Amino acid sequence: MNKHDNRHKQAIDEPLWWGLFSAGGVCFAVLLPAVILFIAVLLPLGLLPAEALSYERASALLFSVPGFLFVGAVVCLPLFHAAHRLRHGMFDISVGNDSINKKLMYGGAALLSIVALGLVVAGFLG
Amino acid sequence: MQQRDFDIVIVGGGGAGLRAAIGAAEQAKEQGTPQRIALLSKVYPMRSHTVAAEGGAAAVTSAEDSHQAHFDDTVSGGDWLVEQGVVDYFVHHAYQELVQMERWGCPWSRKDDGQVQVRRFGGMKTARTWFAADKTGFHMLHTLFQTSLKYPEIERFDEFFVLDLAVHEGAVIGVIALQIATGELTLLRAKAVILATGGAGRLFRFNTNAGIVTGDGMAMAYRHGVALRDMEFVQYHPTGLPGSGILITEACRGEGGILLNKEGYRYLQDYGLGPETPLGKPENKYMELGPRDKLSQAFWQEQQAGRTGKFGDSDVVYLDLRHLGEKYILERLPFICELAKSYINVDPVKEPIPIRPAVHYTMGGIETDPQCETSIAGLYAAGECASVGLHGANRLGSNSLTELLVFGRLAGEQASKRAAQTEWAEMRLLEAQGDRQQAKLLRLCDGNGSGENWVELKRAMVQAMESGCGIYRTEEGMRHSLETMRQLRVRFNEIRVKDTSKIFNTELLECIELGYGLDIAEASCLSALERRESRGAHQRLDEGMQKRDDVNYLKHSQVFYQGEANAELHWQDVDVRFSAPAERAYGDAGKGGKA
Amino acid sequence: MDKLSTQRLPPLKRNWWLKHRFFKLYMLREATVLPLVFFTLCLLAGMVALLQGAESWQGWIAFMGSPIVLVLNLLALAASLFHAATFFVLFPRVMPLRIAGRSLPDQAIVAGQWAGVVVVALLFFWLLGRA
């Protein structure tokens, strides 16, 4: 049993990634079907009323406090969800090395999240 | 040959062995003498047969119950062939052991107020059987195994098959074991050895026991001169599944299940167990809650009278649970439903379960004193392999799980005390015995000899046991079986295995087990033949022997090994200091009487 | 006891998941994040466009309408629904809900989550669907 003692390394970061993954999973499941349907399907197909997402209305909706929250729930959290699954998926098919994959994936998600939120703030201030 | 030293070596990782290991570890702590304990088992401990026990474990629990009542039930259940001092010790320590199990985490079933719940069991006057759904043995074994992991002083040797004890000048000095994975021998030197190897139900063709229950420990002690006591008493359980023999627990009847013959009639009322109790209102010691021997005998009578039904090629009667309702059945007896559905494709909620008696338990075993020590100094035995004198001519259901705890702990403590005052013997003494074992193994694998086949011999053994030593026995049948065992023992010397490899050679193990089995089968047949009366599980049809005969046979049988020669039988007095033998009666006939 | 030199343990090959339907479905579930990432990147691009002005916003909408992008995003829509189906049944097993000591039936929890999806869709309809 002593063998286990020197492996007692606690994974303090894992609960964080898993928490973000789970929250992102909920957003992905509950919000994204509607988001994708409206923004990526109905909008470009012109099936929404013309002024629904006109430049003015879209800017007003996005560059606001609710918009900030929207981006957090629809972009940032799902990104972490995706990062988590990609990291584990790469381990599943033996691609790369987990500790590097981890940095790449979560780092990527964090970077894109900052960009996304930054855009909202920029729009809000500008 | 690997050599290791331990203060205490325990053979057997079932309930008794694990409890002994923990008991020894605790005792060593209390004594302030650090001790190393080896726990050997031919299977991983949680695979031991204790895992299959379903019904429960008995102890005086409720305020209305008393030690005296549990004592009386056990003594009369055993038809007075019990050591009464031992029973007294047992009933007084039963409760504390079950509480200790609870404290170790055993998930006993509960009442709404959070107290442990008890259920009725055959032959017990009051409800005093603790249970964990219908997987009591499973939960007890896993609790004990997991608790044993707390003790670093217990070192496990999983899948080590013990071949022999090492005995020198009347004292045990160690054991010789085969590591199954490698085929290598290991010598374990010890100051005390505990045998907890379980019963010998596999001597019979049709039984409720696991494949490993082959009586190894009994044979090992026996071959070194320890008496096998009361081996003629073999319990038939009235409710085994046809075909496999898989057990349908007595708890089914405790919960209110009834037994029917093919005409749908509750035939037990014709066998001194009536009057018929109302449906869903089982009453202790009446009808379906009579003792196992009586129920199995009633089956036999019904079979003779042509009132049993057929399932496949087995004669069966029916265990009907349907009136209990689906919800109750699924809550109290989930495992039974699973077993009946898988193995005979019958859903107990919708159909009665076909059942028939099957060999279940060996009441006799390695003779020990009330402290679990055998006639070899430092050699202890506990659990089903032992005959400490608790069960007599018939064991009561749910006494034996408690026995594992009470006497497992006692054996562990005694062994620890002894080890604290004993020195190791010289290793060369063990080495000599190790070499002898090695030679024996080589001979089994050398491909010479007339090439007797173990499968054939095994089949002959189990068939002879079943036909000669069944529920009802005759002089002629037993004599024939005894002769058969003696011939088979000679033929066994010519046995050779086909598989000569070392790694995980299970064929070799089967052969060694068969050798053990033949020796104790002979002892069993001999004591059965010589007991010229009917008592408990031993029922004779011979003229003038159909009744209990306390004048001549209120005695334990003891069989002694004589090497290649025929075994010898002696008689030993029984401890009856508290309760004089009386009529053993159930149903209305038992009212007011001792039983 | 020491490991035996004679033991064999072939390592798991990277195509292990092709061996069984159950594992293929697992991989499919994990792979739902691929189209999700695509959609998220689209969305990011849209935000940049929105910041740049009306013209690029219109350009972005046109880009979203191009057949390949549209197909990929339809895929993302399907993925999100498949993900939801798998994710919702896991939830009650990870967080069994108990009310007054009795556990809530799994089906009720799953149904509740689907109801959430519908509510969100209605919300979007209320926000964007009317003229």
Next chain:
Amino acid sequence: MNTQQIITKHISVKRYMPDSSAEPYWQQYELPVDDSTSLLDALNHIKEQLDSTLSYRWSCRMAICGSCGVMVNGIPKLGCKTFLRDYEGEIRIEPLSHFPVQRDLVVDMEIFLEHLAAVKPYLIDDNPVKPYDPQAPETYQQSPEQLARYKQFANCINCGLCYSACPQFGLNPEFLGPAALTLAHRYNLDSRDHGKKQRMAELNRHEGVWSCTFVGFCSKVCPKHVDPAAAVNQGKVEAAKHTLIALFKG
């Protein structure tokens, strides 16, 4: 019931005999089966009638001892709870996946036992409410509801099928795996236990709950409906809570 019709079936068994050959090979057997023949019955038939050199584990033959796990057509199963009546065509029997093979159908379970032991699977009561007194023994109280919370997770027979089903264990044998994590969770949920903190040290490692990706096949193959996948993932929630609390306490 008169379904005792006997038919002939073929089964192929993956043999490995390190004493005589370094490579495993397939061997075919032909045997009579009826409606109630289990795979274990079939193996016993082979051992006694056809080929005594075949090695496999078994004991209780009633699906409670956990000895007899093998792969049947690629799926981990208990031999004694698998009935040949349910299989058409060829039946291929292999030793359990993800464990080193010792011989024939026998695998080395040592790592499984190590993982079990690692999670401290026993009641830890460092602060007993009532100390145990052999003279006046008393049980803890536990209501049927409290019992129900962990009961299902206490039904594990340690058969190891879930380890053969779990690719994460296959990829990394250091992963504590479904059964061990379930056992830890069983004790954590027990109202009588106070050992959660000690167990968390094991659970909250990369090789603890965090290696599980909720493949879920473990629960699918579990012969006792223990649902280890649920236990492991509830363990994640617990580990996350534990970490949060530890962070706040510094």
